[in-house]
Amino acid sequence: MNNIDESQVILVDIGNTRIKYSLLSHAEDEPSACEDAKSLFFFIDSQQKISHLYIASVRNQDLVDEISTMCDARNIIFVEKQTEQEAFGIKNSYANVQKMGVDRWLAMICAAEKSKNAFFVMDVGTAITVDFVVDGQHLGGWIIPGFQVMRNALVASTQKVFANDEIPTTFGVGTDTEDCVASGCHAALYGVYLSAVDYISSKRTEFDIILGGGDKKVFAFLKSADNMRLAHLVMQGLARYARCELLK
Template identity: 30%
Template sequence: MVNESATLFLDCGNTRIKYSHGDDYGVFADLGSLASFVTDGYVCEVVVASVSHQTAEVVGVLWAQGIEAQVATVVDGFAGLRLVYPDVRLLGVDRWLAMLGACQRFPGQDLWVVDAGTALKIDYLTKDSRHQGGSISVGLALAAKSLTGNTAHLPKADLGFSAQLGQDTIGCLNFGIVYGAVALIEQTVQSFGSAKAQVVLTGGDADTLRPHLTKPIIHAPNLVLQGLKYYWRLINELNGDSK
């Protein structure tokens, strides 16, 4: 077995660096916090999944601490997960790991994997772990920033979403942004795939969206990191590592 208590797993997204160490999950406020954690903690190896422009900086911080980062890459057919992309290099590693984590947790089921982060990503998998495709759209915060930043005289949305129609401009913005995302998720799930497919929701905006989704869902926080840990466990098993 891999000694995961000595391994730091990093999910470097567009806005945050999330981590798992042993049974703990959290977020590093900045690269300095990461450096301090590696220096002070019991960390023998670091495994990184990154879609961020900060990848080189993260690797550099680790290198300065004497740790060579292991960077996860998308592999078609890994753990039986077959991808629909003709060129899997174009599939974000975060989407792949979320799907991998979902397949591990919910084997033998048709699955919708919804990752509500900076981008809202939806992917469909059949029960034999075959990726059928998906969609990518703007996340809640990015939609609010884009709308208010590029439209004159609109106040900044506070993302304080409610289930009521807006009764002022901010309320209308918030309602439109959140229900646009809800409608995309529910219409996609309804229009494509199996009627019995399980919807698995993860990502930083999951708690905002959950109260407004009418379809049954499973909330799976940290799904990308769980997929990363599963990936690394299998890599070590394939390499004959029995830590």
């Protein structure tokens, strides 16, 4: 298999809101995004020769099946990754691994490549997921409403509370209702981060923090510590599988 070039492999991450994609050769770069399979294949068809498509999805199966059918029509080998009990030295804590979203599993696979210490990996998107790994053992994790879900739920549940579309990148307090909502949701997310630091600190004195997701800019106010790494979690988790299976 080692005659496959990384530019012949495309990685596809179907999240809750968008489809993100990247060539394996560009897995460390910011991924591109589109809304539907037609747009995805407009890019695929523009490439010289895509031989493999690696995909992970947290959405319903219909879109995955559509992409699989379009791959078949082009003789592209279609590989969908699922959550596993163990891979790359990571042992899953879930008794039923199919109950864990593949995005969380791939985030851990990505993070484990970037850290030789204990770590927690935090994916900041529509939902925020946090997972803790010590000595290769997944201890468990958290799932929290993301910034926009939290803000929208607050506005929908109250009559005189309003919000704007701004996502804070500096930490502070608000001086009008819209700013108070944004700052309050921001503070709640920061509380999750601090709780994660507190929890991993109770297990190991040395640990790393792997941070990713489309809304990770909400933590831009943090000074990037020596033990913090930024990553395109799902994409780089898929890349690790693809390189292992195709190139070695």
